[in-house]
Amino acid sequence: MNLTLNINGTVHSVYCAEGDLLLDVLRRLGFTSVREGCGVGACGSCTVLVDGHSVSSCLTLASRCSGTEIRTSEGLGKDNPVVRAFVDEGALQCGYCIPGFVMMATELLSENPHPNEKEIADHLEGNICRCGTYREIVKAVLLASSSASN
Ligand code: FES
Ligand code: FES
Numbered sequence: 062m063n064l065t066l067n068i069n070g071t072v073h074s075v076y077c078a079e080g081d082l083l084l085d086v087l088r089r090l091g092f093t094s095v096r097e098g099c100g101v102g103a104c105g106s107c108t109v110l111v112d113g114h115s116v117s118s119c120l121t122l123a124s125r126c127s128g129t130e131i132r133t134s135e136g137l138g139k140d141n142p143v144v145r146a147f148v149d150e151g152a153l154q155c156g157y158c159i160p161g162f163v164m165m166a167t168e169l170l171s172e173n174p175h176p177n178e179k180e181i182a183d184h185l186e187g188n189i190c191r192c193g194t195y196r197e198i199v200k201a202v203l204l205a206s207s208s209a210s211n
Contacts, residue, residue, distance in 0.1 A: 064127055068092065069136025077123055083109070084118035087133060094134040094160035098189065105188030108161040109133050115168045132167075134160040143167050146205035147198070154192035162188050166202045175206050 066073050068090065077086050084107045087095045098106035100119050107118040110132040137144050143166050146152075153159045162185060169176055169184040176184070181202045182195075190198065 062124070064123060066090075066123070066126055066131060067129065068131045069133060070130075075123075079122075079124055081123045082119060083116075083121040083123045083126055083131075086123040087118060087131075092133045092135055096157055096160065098158070098161075103187075103189075104158070105161040105165065105185075106158050108164045108188070110164055110168060113168070113171065115165055132164070134163045137163065137167065142208050143170065143202075143205045146201040146208065150197050150201040150204055152194055152197035152201040154190075154194055158188065158190045158192075158194075162190070162198055166198075166205065169202065170206060176202070178203070 062077065062079065064075050064077055066075060068087070073090055075086060075090060084095055084097055087109065095109055095118055096106045097119055098104035102117040102120045105117070108115050109118050111126055111129045143163055147159060147163060165185055165188055169181065173180060178199055181199050185198065
Protein backbone atom coordinates (compact mmCIF):
# COMPACT_ATOMS: atom_id res chain seq x y z
CA MET A 62 0.00 0.00 0.00
CA ASN A 63 1.00 3.62 -0.42
CA LEU A 64 1.49 5.49 2.79
CA THR A 65 1.86 9.20 3.40
CA LEU A 66 4.01 10.05 6.40
CA ASN A 67 4.79 13.48 7.80
CA ILE A 68 8.37 13.21 9.05
CA ASN A 69 10.10 16.25 10.52
CA GLY A 70 7.60 18.51 8.77
CA THR A 71 8.02 17.01 5.30
CA VAL A 72 5.46 14.72 3.71
CA HIS A 73 6.88 11.46 2.33
CA SER A 74 5.02 9.05 0.15
CA VAL A 75 6.23 5.50 0.61
CA TYR A 76 5.15 2.07 -0.52
CA CYS A 77 5.06 -0.48 2.28
CA ALA A 78 3.44 -3.70 3.36
CA GLU A 79 0.71 -3.65 5.98
CA GLY A 80 2.95 -5.16 8.66
CA ASP A 81 5.99 -2.95 8.07
CA LEU A 82 7.39 -1.42 11.21
CA LEU A 83 7.90 2.32 11.54
CA LEU A 84 11.58 1.65 12.38
CA ASP A 85 12.20 -0.08 9.06
CA VAL A 86 10.24 2.42 6.99
CA LEU A 87 12.07 5.38 8.57
CA ARG A 88 15.45 3.78 7.92
CA ARG A 89 14.47 2.96 4.33
CA LEU A 90 13.68 6.65 3.89
CA GLY A 91 17.15 7.55 5.18
CA PHE A 92 16.37 8.47 8.79
CA THR A 93 19.23 6.39 10.08
CA SER A 94 19.32 8.05 13.51
CA VAL A 95 16.48 5.64 14.29
CA ARG A 96 18.30 2.50 15.38
CA GLU A 97 17.40 -1.05 16.20
CA GLY A 98 18.86 -2.29 19.45
CA CYS A 99 16.68 -4.97 20.99
CA GLY A 100 13.81 -4.99 18.51
CA VAL A 101 11.33 -5.77 21.30
CA GLY A 102 10.63 -2.43 22.97
CA ALA A 103 13.19 -2.80 25.75
CA CYS A 104 16.12 -0.48 24.93
CA GLY A 105 14.84 2.84 23.55
CA SER A 106 17.34 3.17 20.73
CA CYS A 107 14.52 3.27 18.15
CA THR A 108 12.57 6.03 19.93
CA VAL A 109 10.84 8.68 17.85
CA LEU A 110 8.12 11.16 18.73
CA VAL A 111 4.66 10.69 17.24
CA ASP A 112 2.46 13.71 17.84
CA GLY A 113 4.92 14.72 20.56
CA HIS A 114 4.86 11.40 22.42
CA SER A 115 7.72 8.93 22.50
CA VAL A 116 7.12 5.59 20.87
CA SER A 117 9.31 2.56 20.22
CA SER A 118 9.35 2.48 16.44
CA CYS A 119 10.33 -1.21 16.57
CA LEU A 120 6.86 -1.96 17.96
CA THR A 121 4.85 0.52 15.90
CA LEU A 122 3.21 -0.25 12.58
CA ALA A 123 4.04 2.41 10.01
CA SER A 124 0.46 2.22 8.75
CA ARG A 125 -0.76 3.49 12.14
CA CYS A 126 1.27 6.68 11.75
CA SER A 127 -0.49 8.07 8.72
CA GLY A 128 -1.94 11.46 9.65
CA THR A 129 0.46 11.97 12.56
CA GLU A 130 3.55 14.15 12.94
CA ILE A 131 6.64 12.01 13.30
CA ARG A 132 9.83 13.52 14.64
CA THR A 133 13.29 11.99 14.54
CA SER A 134 16.52 13.51 15.77
CA GLU A 135 17.41 14.49 12.17
CA GLY A 136 14.60 17.03 12.50
CA LEU A 137 16.19 18.74 15.50
CA GLY A 138 19.34 20.06 13.84
CA LYS A 139 22.74 20.74 15.37
CA ASP A 140 21.66 24.06 16.92
CA ASN A 141 18.87 22.45 18.91
CA PRO A 142 19.50 23.08 22.66
CA VAL A 143 19.21 19.39 23.56
CA VAL A 144 21.59 18.31 20.79
CA ARG A 145 24.03 21.08 21.76
CA ALA A 146 23.91 20.09 25.43
CA PHE A 147 24.72 16.44 24.61
CA VAL A 148 27.73 17.62 22.61
CA ASP A 149 28.84 20.13 25.25
CA GLU A 150 28.63 17.56 28.05
CA GLY A 151 30.37 14.87 26.00
CA ALA A 152 27.28 12.70 26.49
CA LEU A 153 28.17 10.03 24.00
CA GLN A 154 30.70 7.32 23.42
CA CYS A 155 29.85 5.07 20.48
CA GLY A 156 26.70 7.17 19.97
CA TYR A 157 24.44 4.30 18.98
CA CYS A 158 21.85 4.94 21.71
CA ILE A 159 22.05 8.73 21.72
CA PRO A 160 19.31 9.70 19.23
CA GLY A 161 16.84 7.72 21.34
CA PHE A 162 17.97 9.53 24.50
CA VAL A 163 17.78 12.89 22.70
CA MET A 164 14.18 12.26 21.67
CA MET A 165 13.24 11.16 25.19
CA ALA A 166 14.90 14.29 26.60
CA THR A 167 13.03 16.42 24.06
CA GLU A 168 9.75 14.89 25.18
CA LEU A 169 10.59 15.41 28.86
CA LEU A 170 11.59 19.07 28.44
CA SER A 171 8.44 19.82 26.48
CA GLU A 172 6.37 18.46 29.37
CA ASN A 173 8.60 19.63 32.21
CA PRO A 174 11.07 22.38 31.20
CA HIS A 175 12.99 22.21 34.49
CA PRO A 176 13.22 18.60 35.66
CA ASN A 177 15.40 17.59 38.58
CA GLU A 178 17.90 14.72 38.36
CA LYS A 179 15.43 12.15 39.63
CA GLU A 180 12.77 13.23 37.14
CA ILE A 181 15.33 12.97 34.34
CA ALA A 182 16.49 9.52 35.47
CA ASP A 183 12.87 8.35 35.80
CA HIS A 184 11.97 9.58 32.32
CA LEU A 185 15.02 7.97 30.73
CA GLU A 186 14.90 4.70 32.64
CA GLY A 187 13.62 2.70 29.66
CA ASN A 188 16.62 3.68 27.54
CA ILE A 189 19.79 1.64 27.66
CA CYS A 190 23.30 2.92 26.97
CA ARG A 191 25.67 0.00 26.65
CA CYS A 192 28.62 2.38 27.00
CA GLY A 193 27.34 3.54 30.40
CA THR A 194 27.16 7.25 29.58
CA TYR A 195 24.24 7.81 31.98
CA ARG A 196 25.94 10.44 34.18
CA GLU A 197 26.84 12.66 31.22
CA ILE A 198 23.38 12.19 29.69
CA VAL A 199 21.67 13.43 32.87
CA LYS A 200 24.09 16.39 32.99
CA ALA A 201 23.26 17.17 29.34
CA VAL A 202 19.53 17.23 30.04
CA LEU A 203 20.12 19.53 33.03
CA LEU A 204 22.21 21.82 30.80
CA ALA A 205 19.54 21.86 28.09
CA SER A 206 16.97 22.69 30.74
CA SER A 207 19.03 25.58 32.11
CA SER A 208 19.72 26.99 28.62
CA ALA A 209 15.96 26.94 27.96
CA SER A 210 15.49 29.44 30.83
CA ASN A 211 18.05 31.94 29.46
S1 FES B 1 14.97 -1.42 19.26
FE1 FES B 1 13.07 -0.59 19.83
S2 FES B 1 13.13 -0.52 21.99
FE2 FES B 1 14.97 -1.53 21.44
S1 FES C 1 27.00 5.81 23.77
FE1 FES C 1 27.36 3.75 23.15
S2 FES C 1 25.52 2.70 23.62
FE2 FES C 1 25.25 4.67 24.45
